[in-house]
Every structure is written in structure tokens, then in C-alpha cells.
Amino acid sequence: MSDKIFSKTNKNRKKKHKRVYEPNYFDSATVIAEFNLLVCAEATSLEWQADHLALAESNMDRTPAVLHAIVSSDSAKILKRFMQANKCLPRGIEGDQELLKLSVESPLDPMNTLVLNICVITIDQCYSSVTMSSWKGKPASDQRMLSNMMMFRNKDVHQECDATMILGRFKDKSLAPKLLLFRTNGMLCNHGSNFSTTVRMKWGADIDRIRFYAGNQGYETRQTCGSSGSVTETTDRNLLQYLKSKSNSGAFPRNITACMLIRGKYHIFYAKTHGECEIAHVVYTPPREGGSFRMPDIVLFGYPVLVEMVFLKTFTICVLRALNKYRYQHGHLMVATGLLSYETKSLELARQQCSHSCSESEKIFTFIFIFNAQNHFSPVAYPVVYHYDYSKERKESIENKLLLVVPREVMKEQMKINSVGRRGSLTCEDYAYAILDW
Numbered sequence: 001m002s003d004k005i006f007s008k009t010n011k012n013r014k015k016k017h018k019r020v021y022e023p024n025y026f027d028s029a030t031v032i033a034e035f036n037l038l039v040c041a042e043a044t045s046l047e048w049q050a051d052h053l054a055l056a057e058s059n060m061d062r063t064p065a066v067l068h069a070i071v072s073s074d075s076a077k078i079l080k081r082f083m084q085a086n087k088c089l090p091r092g093i094e095g096d097q098e099l100l101k102l103s104v105e106s107p108l109d110p111m112n113t114l115v116l117n118i119c120v121i122t123i124d125q126c127y128s129s130v131t132m133s134s135w136k137g138k139p140a141s142d143q144r145m146l147s148n149m150m151m152f153r154n155k156d157v158h159q160e161c162d163a164t165m166i167l168g169r170f171k172d173k174s175l176a177p178k179l180l181l182f183r184t185n186g187m188l189c190n191h192g193s194n195f196s197t198t199v200r201m202k203w204g205a206d207i208d209r210i211r212f213y214a215g216n217q218g219y220e221t222r223q224t225c226g227s228s229g230s231v232t233e234t235t236d237r238n239l240l241q242y243l244k245s246k247s248n249s250g251a252f253p254r255n256i257t258a259c260m261l262i263r264g265k266y267h268i269f270y271a272k273t274h275g276e277c278e279i280a281h282v283v284y285t286p287p288r289e290g291g292s293f294r295m296p297d298i299v300l301f302g303y304p305v306l307v308e309m310v311f312l313k314t315f316t317i318c319v320l321r322a323l324n325k326y327r328y329q330h331g332h333l334m335v336a337t338g339l340l341s342y343e344t345k346s347l348e349l350a351r352q353q354c355s356h357s358c359s360e361s362e363k364i365f366t367f368i369f370i371f372n373a374q375n376h377f378s379p380v381a382y383p384v385v386y387h388y389d390y391s392k393e394r395k396e397s398i399e400n401k402l403l404l405v406v407p408r409e410v411m412k413e414q415m416k417i418n419s420v421g422r423r424g425s426l427t428c429e430d431y432a433y434a435i436l437d438w
Contacts, residue, residue: 028424
């Protein structure tokens, strides 16, 4: 579908005598290096897609965390030139493919089931977790490694199946496979008659504004996963902007005499006005655009794409439960058992609360309302370096990711943002960012 959209866009630009776009499928691709996999972004407001993955360490099934990163714009351009110079062609995804018919229960009512076709692709681990651990904090920029990776694009989603799943098989066969990706074959919001292009772009710009109310003035300042990257002039400016806003809210004493700031991780020392210790010491990671927050219901229900995003997470839980039933019956290790134990509790709580509702619309509203209350959202507007995901308070969760795109000129005019954000738009030139539900 994305290829058709890209072709149609360029055809219209040719008619208007405008420069045509050139695709770069490496731009903002998710790199899962241990399994030699690149998941392309190809984001567009005309075709939304929600991806679900579970790359954090699991205490229940003992699977290790999987290192991953996002290819930056500069690295993607260099990589494209490298492949053209060496006449390399992108590799398609290779692995054991199985088409399954699974009896999946309805997220709202377990008594209602539907037989769905699920394409399961299992790929093998290429590099050990120990080998990859030294890459933490580094950008995804190794040209030879990236050019040889398998590439998963929108067109690789099995069109005759309801969803496609990619599992990572560890070299240690005693470990259960890792859920690298789960993607449904489209979203209801993609139906052309539902929402106009103008409405979709407005939603993208509106939802991005939430970032400025999340975390610390729209910045993440104390990351534990290592995805914030290195200290740069940009992070220096972001930190000063953050400290300025924090000082206005009383983070620093009003009569502070002096402070010392050391770059690296940002170490800030200042004289305290009272207390036993005379010197205060605060540490911040390089501030990047983002932040964690709970999605207000008034915002969630104002944008159907966010409602569907939350609902697709409950759908993913039900598919994984059906898959594990199938795997157990056939003597295979079950997948993502740790996160399913937590996510199922949230699902059951939402089911229990909505069962008291009268009308069908009220039932769905209550279900989404209760399930959403169990999760956090994080907007991310920058390409992350190699990092591990961590479960907050050891509560394992499925990462639910949606890429939203806004024309660059709209962001510049309305938001005064002259950048392309996280990148990953189909044109490689529009502003794009990710919103995560975990």
C-alpha cells in the first residue's frame, strides 16, 4: 500500500512540476541487530500502522533484553549511497514461515471467538546478547552490517492474513522466542471514507502538542534505557531551556548564589539554602523530546486513531494468548509469558468493569477507559541510539507504537518547529514522531 501512495504522490508532484521524492527505506528504521533485522518506518498520514513488540528482559521466561536502535537521517543517507556505490540490493525477510488459523477470543468478551489467519515468521539470532551489549549508547551507523540486514516493509505484511508476527529464536534453545514485531493488516482508521487527509494531518499536529505537557516541559531528562544519546550543542540548549522552566516552578531555590554544571551526563552542583548537606548534586541525562504521561480520556476519545491504537493492544494480547495455546498443544515454548501475565490482569479488569454497561457503545467506552488507565504514553521525536527497554517497577508490558506524520511546513507554521522530528515519513521530508503506549 505504501508503494502505491508513494507512486501517487510523486505522480501528482510531476503534474505540478515539483521535485519528486526519493525513497530511503533505511530512514528511521528500527534496528534489531541481534536478529539481523530492520523494520522500516514508511510512515504516512494516509496509512497508519500500530506495531507491537516486547524487547525488554523478562523475569518469568528468562529471556534477555534485546538491544535495538533507530537509524538516523544522516546514517540513512550514507547507507543509501553505500548500497548504490556497491550495487547492493536490500534483503527481504528470511525465516521459517507458518500460516496459522487461531481461534481468538474477543477483547471485550471471551465468550465470543473469531478464527483469524496469522502469519508467524521465526528468524534466528545472529549475534549473542553479550556481544551486542558493548554497542549500548552508540548510534546505528555500521554500513556493512546494516546493508546486510533483512528488511521488513509494509508490503511484507501477509495480505491474506489478519496479522503478521515476527519471533526471534535465540541460539539457546531453552529460551522462549522473543516477540520482535506484531502488525495487523491495516487499521480501521485507514479507510479512506472515514477521515480526510486534512483531518489526519490536524490530528498529527494536535497529538504532538501533548509532548509539551508530558514529562518535564516536553523533555526526558532522566532516562535509564540509554536511548538519549550523547551530549551535543542541542542537548545543551535543551537543558538550559528545561532548567529555566524548572527554576520558575521552584526546582532551584530562589536565592541560589551560584551553581556548577559539568557536561557528560549533566552533573549540576549548587549551594543549598538549608539542610545538613551544604552542596546539592543533581544528575540529568541529555534532554530529548519526549516524556511519560497518562493519556487523559478527554484527549484519547477526541482522536479515534488513539482509541484504535489502545484497542489493538488488547487485540494483540488475545492473539498472543491464542498463539501460546497452540504452541503448548504442539510442545513448543510459549511466547511473552511474563508480559501476558500482567497485561491479562489489565484486560480482565477492563472486561469486568464493562460487563455492567448497558448499551454496546457504553460498553466499548468503559472497556477502553479502564484499560487505558493501566498504561502510560510516551511521545518520542528523535532517533534513539542502541538501548535496552526496561520494565517499570518490573511490570512487563507490550510496547505499542504508532508513527504519526505532519507536513513540515505545517509544523513550522503552527508549532514553530523547523525539523523532521524522529523521521521515518514515507517522503523522508515530513515531520514524524512516535507515540508509545506501554
